[in-house]
Every structure is written in C-alpha cells, then in structure tokens.
Amino acid sequence: MFKKMVVMIIGAIILVSLGIVIMVGPGMKQKNLTSTDKKIAVIYVEGVILGGRGSSGLLGDGGGTDAIIKQLHMARDDESVRAVVLRINSPGGSAPASQEVGEEVQKLRASGKKVITSMGDIAASGGYWIAACSEKIYANPATLTGSIGVYIPYTNWEELFNKLGVHQEKIKSGPHKDILSPDRAMTPEERALIQEMVDDLYQQFVTVVAEGRTMDEETVRALADGRVYTGRQARDLGLVDEFGNLYDAIDGAAKMVGITGKPEVVEYGRNSPWTWLFGANDKTNLEQLLARPLRDSPLLLLAPSASMPR
C-alpha cells in the first residue's frame, strides 16, 4: 500500500509539473512568470522583401512576407506584448509585398500597440516603406536608407536574339499581353502604360511616407528621387527620428509604453538551430536572387508584379 501511495504521489507530481510546463508553454526560455505584461516583441525584416511564403525548407518556409505578417499577427494577439520593434535590414523588394507588411504594421498600431523601427545596415526602398509605417525610426548614422522610388526592370535582348537567329512567335490575346517581353523593343504606347504604373506606385509610396512621417507630399517628393541617404542625412531630413541600435530602439519602445525596468524581449522570426538545420532561411539574398537563371527569376518574368520600390 505504501509503495503504491509513493508512486501515486510521484505520478501526481509529474502530472502537475507537466501541466505547469504546458501551461507556461511556448518558448519557455523567453517566459518570465513574474513579468508577463512587460514584453517588447522584436520582429526581423531581413533580405529582399518578397510576397508569399518564400523558400521552403524541410520544416517550414521563410523569406516571404507571409512569415513577417504571421509574426505581426502573433504580436497583436499576444496581450502581454506592449510594443513591437521592427528590426529592418533590407535593401527593398516588391511594392505589393512592402505594402502588405506596411498595412499590417498600421493595423498593429491601430490595435493600440506601439511599433518602432530599428534600422540595421540598410533599410532602403521597400524597407523604408515599412519603416515609414511605424511610430518612430531609429537608425545608425551610417545606415543606408531612403531610395524612395519605384522602378520596373526591363531588358531588351532583341539584337542578341537576332544575332543568334532566335525568333519568338507569339499568339496574343491582346496587344499588351507580352508587355515587357525581352525579345522586342517596347512601343511608345507600352512605355507610357508602364510609366503610368510606376507613377501610380510612386504616388502610393510617397503617400505612405508623407502620412507616416507627417510631412507634406511636396517635401517627400523632393526627397524621393530614388537616392540613398545615410542615417545622418536621413535624420537631418526628417526621414529618421533618432540614432541608435536595436537595444536603443527596445529601450525607446519600453519608455514609450511606460515599462519601468528592463523589458522582457520576445524575438519573433529569429533563426533557431532547428531552422538552420531543417528549415528555410528567413532572408532572401538579393545577389542570389539576381544570379538565378532568367526563367527562374520572378522579378524578371512576372513583369507586372516586378515593380521594385528601390
């Protein structure tokens, strides 16, 4: 009887312990039972910003904006997260992808949470689009930022194809179906159409920056000629608020939401050893992307969605 009692007590202790472990649940390493309402979430936006799930690994996907949006949702749903720091280290990417992340950032802000940006080496173009949607921007004086503008890349291989004796025949449903096709020159009409698209995207970008930075559109347009600024220049021009690194941004976020003492930091989207071994990389490398064969490159083939805010 005594033996049974001892084993039963051990069983009960194990069950209660399991209950505690499961209840405290996800990411035990980052949880602190005594300070669950003092959290600052850090979300990483790294590499070229592209829509979708990105590359697929054995255990997950990475590199696309779906993962970033998912993390923004998680931060919004986590009541203990008081503010979010976006750590941006990106040269830009596609306009729709940057836009959808930017809109999620705005929704997060609308839910009552503060969003602060910390720029890394580079936060240009699409990276700046997202940053402009946040409450406050921290950058290093040497950070490369700005590049506010849009372009749609187009290469005309017609002469080369002629030299090689390659002639592509097309049966089109409409005159512009093969717009941006690399095997022929663009017509003036097509150029005007593409320019209209670029202008529209540019206008959307300018509006986001003007609203996000509370600047008038004319001032933004004057700055938004596509040039890159250093962090110092950007601060002087009002595109950045303060100098500082990630930890300065975290401290700034903590102050902004009234957290006294050291805030608890929850990192979303950071590569774990598991992801390193079996998952997909969260980052997309621009050089690798551009080095892909032409047929594999979504930037070049899917021309209408190839608008790159760069």
Add this chain to the structure above:
Amino acid sequence: MGNFVEMLYEVMVRPQATMRVIAAWRPVKQAMAVFFISTTVTALMLHAALSGPGAGNLVMMAVGIHFFFGLITWILGAAVFNLVAEYFGGQANGMGLFATLGFTYWPKVFMAPVWAVAVFLPVGLRPWVWLTGGIAIAAWTILLTVIALRASHGLSAQRAVLTLLTPPLVIGVLLLLLLMMGIAALPWR
C-alpha cells in the same frame, strides 16, 4: 512484485534486486509501458520548450523524432549490449536485457518536476537548474543501465561498465577513421 506500480517503486528504492527479478521474469509489456510513459512525458516537455513563434511543423517533427529514436535506441541498444555482454563472458539473456533496459527510462519522468520548478525561477537561473537536473537524471539512468546489464547477463560491475562503454567507443573510433579517410581523400594542392 507482481504489481506494475510496486515495480516502479522497487526500481527506485532497490534497483539491484528488482532488476534481477525483471531480468528473470522479463515483463516486456510493463517495460513498454514505462518506455511509453517516460517518452510521452519528455515529448510533452520538448513540445512545450520548442513551441513558439515560427516553430511550425518543427515541433511535431522533433516530437516524432524523439519517439522514433527513443524506440530505436531501446531495441538496438538491447541487441548490441546483449552481443557485447556475451562477448565479455555474460550469459545470453536478450529479452531479459530488453525488459530491464525499458525500466531504465523511468528516471526521465523526473525531468518534468525539474522543468516545472525552473519556470518559477529567474530566466538566468533556469539553464543551470535544467543542467543540474539533467546531469543527475542522466547519471541515475546510466547507473540503472549498468545494474540492468549486471542483472540480465550476470556480469561483474567492471564488465558491465565495459559493455556499456564499448558501443560508443567503437562508433567513435569508426567515425574518426571515416573522418581521417575523408580528409585523406581531399585534393591537396
């Protein structure tokens, strides 16, 4: 001794005598129950530890790997240890060793209270608690394995330890040889 619950108590309190009885009686079903309980507890803790933002399928995969490799280790371990024990002069008792090795999984369930205590401690202290608890439980498991080898094969303590160490040592030497062969095959310029 016939009762499963009492057997668990005896394994903790009188491991040598209990392992001898298990080796002779060979209660494979009870051993499987111990393996299943202990692996489920550790799998649930693994799930709790790995779950988090961005973990996705990774957690279920890790839990699956945990179960699969636990079972493989148990079955292959019993086979290999039986072979090595016989080589070192022990009597053949594969099924007895299989049953006793199943009971060596029991200490692992105590990782649950260790983790539960750790979550109430400051973040900086937690790894130390996990490490200390983990080392203690690993040492207990190794001790039980040595006792299991002695009980099932009638080996001396020294030979049981040697039996336990031989497979990892052989694997280590083989890996080293493979590494050296790999290095030797590299093209030198």
